[in-house]
Amino acid sequence: MTHFAQLEAADFPELQPGSVWLVGAGPGGPGLLTLLAYHALGQADVIVHDALVSDAILALAPVSSERIFAGKRGGKPSPKQADISLRLIELAQAGRRVLRLKGGDPFMFGRGGEEAEALARAGIPFRIVPGISSGLGGLAYAGIPVTHRDTNHAVLFLTGHDETGDVPGAIDWPSVAQAAPVLVMFMAVKHLPVIAGRLLAAGRQPEERLTIVSNAATPQQQVLETTLFAASSLVEVPTPAIVVLGEVGTYRQSLDWYVEAVRSHRFG
Incomplete structure (x- = not known):
C-alpha cells in the first residue's frame, strides 16, 4: 500500500457541511502542513485564508474550492476581526464546509481563540487543527533551536503589537526582560527599535545576540x-x-542546514 493510500485509509474525520475547521498552515513551506491540514484542504468547499498562506499551499486544494482572502498585514487595509468571524458563521450557516486557514498555529498569536469563541456562541460546530508555529518551525529552518541545554531552560513568546498596531501597552517589559534567557517575538519588526529600547532599559545587554528570520521555511x-x-x-x-x-542564535554557525537545501532545490 502506498503512503497516499494509507493516508486515505486512515480514520481521518470528515469536514462536515455547516462546520468550520480552524487550521494551522505552518510557517511557510507546504511540506510543513500536518496530515490533518492536508486532509482538510481536500474537503473544503470554501477556504478563508490569511496573508501568510502561500499560493503553493492553496494549490493543494481542489480547483472547485472557493478562496476568500482575509489577510491582515501591518500598515495595509485589512478586514476587521469581527467581520472575519461573522463571515465564517454565515458560510457555515449556508451549509458550506469551511476551512479557516492560518499561517503558523491558529492559537499562537493567530486570533484562533477569538474566532472559535464566535463560532461557539453562534452554535457552529468547529474543530481546531494545530499547526507548526513559526516561533518553532521557522527558527528550526534557520538553524536555531528555541531551547538548548547549554544556553536556556526557559523561553518566552510575545507579540510585538496589539490590536491597535502599537507596541502592546499591557506588557510588563521589565518583567519580560528578566523572565527568560530567550525571547521569541512575533510581528515585532515594525516596533523593534522601541522594543529594543525598552528591553535595554530593563537590563538586557546591548551586545546580546538578536536574530531575525524573514519569510521562514520558504525559498x-x-x-x-x-x-x-x-x-x-x-x-x-x-x-x-x-x-x-x-544566545541560541549562535547555533546557526553549525546548524544552518536550510541554506544548502535551498541551493540544492530541496524545499519543504
Missing part, C-alpha cells in the same frame, strides 16, 4: 544577525519575520 528565507543595541537602528527588514533574542 525566500533571509536571516539577519545583529545585536540588541544595533536593532534600534534597523531599517528595511523583510516581513513576515520572527525575532529571537538570546
Whole structure:
C-alpha cells in the first residue's frame, strides 16, 4: 500500500457541511502542513485564508474550492476581526464546509481563540487543527533551536503589537526582560527599535545576540544577525519575520542546514 493510500485509509474525520475547521498552515513551506491540514484542504468547499498562506499551499486544494482572502498585514487595509468571524458563521450557516486557514498555529498569536469563541456562541460546530508555529518551525529552518541545554531552560513568546498596531501597552517589559534567557517575538519588526529600547532599559545587554528570520521555511528565507543595541537602528527588514533574542542564535554557525537545501532545490 502506498503512503497516499494509507493516508486515505486512515480514520481521518470528515469536514462536515455547516462546520468550520480552524487550521494551522505552518510557517511557510507546504511540506510543513500536518496530515490533518492536508486532509482538510481536500474537503473544503470554501477556504478563508490569511496573508501568510502561500499560493503553493492553496494549490493543494481542489480547483472547485472557493478562496476568500482575509489577510491582515501591518500598515495595509485589512478586514476587521469581527467581520472575519461573522463571515465564517454565515458560510457555515449556508451549509458550506469551511476551512479557516492560518499561517503558523491558529492559537499562537493567530486570533484562533477569538474566532472559535464566535463560532461557539453562534452554535457552529468547529474543530481546531494545530499547526507548526513559526516561533518553532521557522527558527528550526534557520538553524536555531528555541531551547538548548547549554544556553536556556526557559523561553518566552510575545507579540510585538496589539490590536491597535502599537507596541502592546499591557506588557510588563521589565518583567519580560528578566523572565527568560530567550525571547521569541512575533510581528515585532515594525516596533523593534522601541522594543529594543525598552528591553535595554530593563537590563538586557546591548551586545546580546538578536536574530531575525524573514519569510521562514520558504525559498525566500533571509536571516539577519545583529545585536540588541544595533536593532534600534534597523531599517528595511523583510516581513513576515520572527525575532529571537538570546544566545541560541549562535547555533546557526553549525546548524544552518536550510541554506544548502535551498541551493540544492530541496524545499519543504
